[in-house]
Amino acid sequence: MTNTLPRVRSAGGGQPQRTAERAPVAAPVSRLRALDGLRLVAALMVALYHYGGRSGDISKGWGASPKKLFPATHEWFSYGCLGVQIFFIISGFVICMSGWGRPLRSFFASRVARLYPAYWAALIIVTAVFALPWVVYKTVTPSEFVVNLTMLQMPVGVHRVLGVCWTLWAELRFYALFAVCVVLPGATRRRVVLFCAGWTLAAALTATAEQPFLSAVFMPECAPFFIGGMGLYLLHRNRRDVTAWGIVAVSWAIGQHYAVAGLWHKPNPAAFSNRHASVIIAIITLGFLLVGAIALGWFRWANWSWLTVAGALTYPFYLVHEHLGWVVVGILHRKLHIPAPATFALTIAAMLALAWLLNRYVERWATPMLRKALTARPATL
Template sequence: MPPPSAHRKETAMRTRPERLYEIDGLRLLAALCVVLFHYVFSGWAGGKTTVTFVTESAWAKYGYLGVDLFFLISGFVVLMSAWGRTPRQFVVSRVVRLYPAYWVGIAVTALVTVTLGQGLFHVSLPQVLANLTMFQAVPNIENVDVVYWTLWAEMRFYLLMLVATWIGITRGRIMAGLWGWLALTFLVELGVLPGIADLVVQSEFSHYFIAGMALFMLYRFGMDWQIALLVPICLGNAVYRAIGYAEAVGTRYHVTYSPTVITAVVVAIFLIMTFVALRVTSRLARAWLVTAGALTYPLYLLHAHVGFILFARLEGLVNKYVLLVAMIVVMLAAAYLVHRFVERPLAPRLKRLLSKRQPAHAAAPAGSPTG
């Protein structure tokens, strides 16, 4: 019979999730889709630059759907990260993951806006200070960068997951919670619940979080009838809401979106993540995708307003396609610098600062596959 220490080590190895490298790659793909949406379509369509890509915008205008992929991935990996963690451990993991790069993103965006962005964007000191909390939506203070709206959606999802860690995460409780959240989503959509309830329910995107969590349950425990029913229902609602959202985006930018293309993209997003959950994509995993995943968050934070300002200042000086490629390369390089010199050195220090001293024999909780 193996000694108790060996048994604990074996148990930890069995329960610690393997790194899903393919999700790292998907995260960067989603971010690049959003970058192309902004640079190739919404920048000039929204009047932020006169560098136009009329022909390429026919496909680039769908790039905002990268956010939908983000939310589906988030449901999967955040539940994986929360599993087995205490509420404090979960909060620390999210703070360490989100805030260092976010603070740098705010600082860089505010600095570029003040020095080069006159006439395009405006920032004030109270606005910047409020944004540093990531809760600026509560007092309805404008984001320093347009892309920060997704962080508020993520924060509300994290608050729900914090409640789950406080109650205690089990297979039965998670599945019951997913069905309850989906039911509330439909009640909001039907107008049975007041609009204020949607602050928590997030019916516009809840189906992605719910489906992502259900797919993690598939990954961890295998298929059952609840998952087989829950994910297709979420897919149906995702298609329905995505078509409606596309109409709103089209009205804003005076373009038309194809419901067929929207449906195909949303279905593809669900299929890809289902393949991940079924481990079909594991053969595509490569260690270098860890770096790709690490670039995703800082790239997302830095690219929008800074990119619009640089496009506006550099337009006409070089060929627009050269400028586009150069801008993407510069943003990827900036994202790497933030990861290498901010996130990597600051994360462990911030974690030690926020964490209680743990007993020497306590097992470390399973971490998120995306860092």
Template sequence: MGTNVYTPEPALTRAAIRGQQMTGTRPSAAVPRFRLLDGLRFLAALAVVIYHFTARDNSAWGVPVGQVFPEFSKISAFGAFGVQLFFIISGFVILLSAWGRDVSSFTASRVGRLFPGYWAGVLLTSFLLLVLWPAGKDISLTQALVNLTMVQEGLGVGHVDGVYWTLWVELKFYLIIGILMAVGMTRVRVLVLCLLWPLIGAMAEETGNPLLANLLVPEFAPLFAGGMLIYMVYREGASVLLLLALGFNAILAGYQTLGGHAQAIEHAAHVTLAPPTVWITVIGLFVIVAAATLTRLNRVPWKFLSMAGSLTFPLYLIHEYWGWWFISLGSPHFPQLAVLPAVIALCLSMAWAVWRFVEKPINPLLRSAVQRGLDRLWVTHADERYPTAPK
């Protein structure tokens, strides 16, 4: 969910990319933003928000949520598939932003983009659960501090907010992209990765190799890989091989979702998702991202979509427990149909505040600081390996 959309880099020749990797230069010229992807990210986050408030099990309304929204919850449960949309978009955008760059600039951009908003989210939610609303969830100060690392799941520590699980999945994707960048990103290697990564992940899951399956995230690998392949079509044009690889990942994503995320939604929202509906939803998400990037829709000039995209990450991070707390305060006194939009508006206001006063000023500073540190580390390493000959 930490993906941002981004001023894409122009397509570069392999020779230019090799030159950048050898000289350490970064791409310069940029093409217009994919503003529609910004809007899709915001809609995906809003769908997840509505799912958590109106379909997923929660005690905020004072009665089972299915009683509050008996019919609407059957529809809003599909908002949970916003996660699948996030991951497809992430595959497209992360490959776009990584192509032609070196590992240090990619790392700096990801750290600068993710951590300020994430730290704000952890601190705000921890303050809520430790001070204002301890009944909301039992967490400890130690747990909150470990969560600031973003790798708490790898350390066996629970998430302060359940939505953080997607960030752990994203970090594994970034690691895979970083390894690909380190060995050299080429068209052939990207294509091989997009075919073998989901396949090996599925095999590891099937054969009971927990370590490999945990690293390769088989349930979500075809979503990332499919997004990467959509970018390859954008970059190079459609070909039979790319389209077949994309179709393979879309089908595998539908199969994995049917056996994983869809069942989790059914359990959490007490709904039944018919398999054809799940298939149509997942395949439809690939079609939507392809339409937003491969057709004239990629030229949509509406700047308000970029503003909406800026709110996506903080909204996703802070909405769940703050929203449930707001609901618990308002639902005993006001009609549910008045409480729901008011709470969404409050969460959007908090997201705007995090963007305006945390992300906007700190993101570029942290990115630059990490970049300088990595550059110094690289220069020091190069000097140690290739010391200047004495005169």
């Protein structure tokens, strides 16, 4: 969810095995624009969930439960949360691609520069809006705000300004594991395969150990999707890689299990929605299939430049859409009395517009500037 795609040429059948293992050669690149488009689709899925697929805080914005406002579609909206799992698959693919042949300093700088500028801007905007006298929603103390700037508020135990931060915390842990185990020694197919196998086993054992520290490190419920994405990148380099096919298959099998276990419950008339296990499995499967189809080059024809723009808007949109969306929904629906379907569409359009502003006036200058500062060698005395 949080990455721009490096400009990578499809590796097609890949380099011969022995050559690939000798040294961490950077992957040849061309833009996979279809992946940019899929990232925005996943973000819009999450927005559908936040605006119409659950009860709680969004009900305050609407003035009523989305179940009453969208009786025919609220259950479908409730599946939108699975966009997060699709994000993780894409992230596994992209991080493996961007870390291949890159030194640790460059990898660290690229991730920090990509994540933090828009995140800081979103924190400031949301905090300021929530502090307005006519909003006053979950204001944070100066101390809590400062901790949120680090993106480490969850392990520290501080209130989250942005609700979606839990996914960023998962991304950070994935980056750290990948950096230490793959980027630091130098990315090769063998190291990536061993990392995927080791992480899969560690995550499976952690699920039975019930140790909070191990769960925080190995993330059993998220790991299959990151690992599956890395397996798909290996297939992007060499579609005949049988081991990579096995990594993807095992990751899909474990991932769909966790998705069903986390989202399915027995039918209950009092519940907001009743998700069907078969639909959950179908959406997870579709996510793997779509990223796989892009990895294998089946979407080369989707090479429109606007898909790059869509990918650029995804991260800032994801950061701001939830909490600011509640405020916009309240203004449009309860104060201006705009019908719920129109309010829904207008809110998404407003958040996309804000995302464009953040990308244009924050990310475009702050990201390269921060990356350059982090990769520069300290001046010698």
